[in-house]
Amino acid sequence: MIIALLGLQLGSLIAPAYACGCGAMIPDRNQRIGVDRETSAVRWDGRTEQIVMRFSVRGNAERAAWIMPVPARADVTLGDPELFDALEDLTGPEYRTRHYFWPRSRDWPFDLTTTDGAAAEPPSAGAPDVGVVGRERLGPFDVARLTATDPKALSGWLEENGFELSDRLSAELTPYVERKWEYVAVRLAPEPTDTAADTGTSGATGDTGTSGTNPAPALSGDLTPLRITFASTELVYPMRLSRLAKNPQSLGLYVLADHRMEPRDDIGGSRPEVTFAGGIKGTEDETLAALTGGRPVFLTALDQEFPEPSRIDGDHELRAVADTPYREVVHTDRLLTVGNGIPVWILTVSGVLLAAAGTVGAVVAVRRARARTEVRSAV
Incomplete structure (x- = not known):
């Protein structure tokens, strides 16, 4: 039983996380990688779709x-x-200050604790099964653009490259x-780091007088974004492969199109939440202008959670709605x-009390004057 439990634990440690939002991530056989969040910017002009995607990974x-x-x-x-x-x-939120009149629990005289006064700041027939369209080095990645019409053929290509x-996938x-x-x-596949270039000294293990490279760094944190461009007469965001993920998935989408765009349904996740919708110039930033072509577009920011990825039943199809x-x-x-931070309620209450005191004083004075008059009349 102990051996069986150890085997199960070891298997869970080396089992790869085969899926992530909008695709499948496959590590080496004895390594692990998981995608915590996927954030993508999608530009669609009715004919061509561009997806710039960034993965936040661990493993x-x-x-x-x-x-x-x-x-x-x-x-x-x-x-x-x-x-x-x-x-x-x-797309960030707009911050506004909202004032209130009467003191609350954290205000004097209810809050007697001392503070520093600082306020809290508030992702064909006859054709070969697998075709390598191209291969090039893009930043830290070795990108092989591959087309396939048969999953088995794709499996063969992956095995040839160590995956x-x-x-299920x-x-x-x-x-x-x-x-x-x-x-x-x-x-x-990030390149191994050059020890001499990184440290100013030679040696892969810290020994002086030798040269070499450090092992390639693990894929972790926010990976360098990739930009995928393809022809499409419909705005679609592939998500089906995410159903294989073992852990909850998080997706953030920035959609830039002629109109406000929203998913047709939730495809098995929580209801997509619109966090921003509005027209932009498209030239607010150089990177944004490169994506929009410098043209005004309508920007819709969406956020969605997938607590149970196995319930995902399709791809996101987005449609235009009212702007x-x-x-x-x-x-x-x-x-x-x-003034110098004097609460208005104190001034108001003080004024009311002073006015009330003045009124009472006036009434008392009047009554005393009448009393004296009456006494004189009686005499």
Whole structure:
């Protein structure tokens, strides 16, 4: 029993995470890789679709193969990570200050604790089974653009390059083959680091007088984005392969089109949440202009969670809806003050009390005057 339990534990440690949002990530047989979040910027003009995608991964894999189904022949280039910084700035929430009159639990005199005064800041017939369209080095990645019409043929190509296609993943690729889609495979393999270049000294293990390279770094954190371009008369975002993921998946989409675009359904995940919708110039940033062609577009930011990836039942098909703008507003509540931070309620209450005191004093004075008058009259 102990041996069996150890075997199960060891198997869980080396089992690869075969799927991630919008594709399949396959590491070496004895390494692990998992995708925590996928963020993508999608540009669609009615004829051509561009997807710039960035994966946030974890694990110990030094290289991996990534597969993505596409409806037409795709080109793969390197994306610019600064694009996502620009999109985050454009779609971030609007912060507003909202004042209140009466003190609350954290205000004097209810909160007697001392503070520093700082306020809290608020992703064909006759054709060969597998065709290598091209292969080039793009930044840290060795990109092989691969088309295939047979999952078994793709499996053979992966094995030749040191990767293993699972039976489940092969089965999930079959619907794309039936629809005559193609799919591309990209080898993610950062180059080993040059010890001499990195440290200013030679030696792979720290010994002086020798030269060499350090092993390739593991694929972790935010990977360099990849840009996939293909012809498409419909805006589609492949997600079916995500159903093989073992852990919950998180997807962020920035959609740039002529109109506000939203998914037709949730495809087995939580309801897609629109976090931003509005027209932009398309020239706010160089990386953004490169994607939009410098033309005004409507930007829709979507966020979706997949707590149970096995429930994913298709690809995201997005449709145009009314161009209703939306932006999240985050309110910061502050006590209404004047001058050097004097609460207005104190001034108001003090004024009322003074006025009341003055009124009472006047009434008392009047009564005393009347009393004296009455006394004099009686005398």
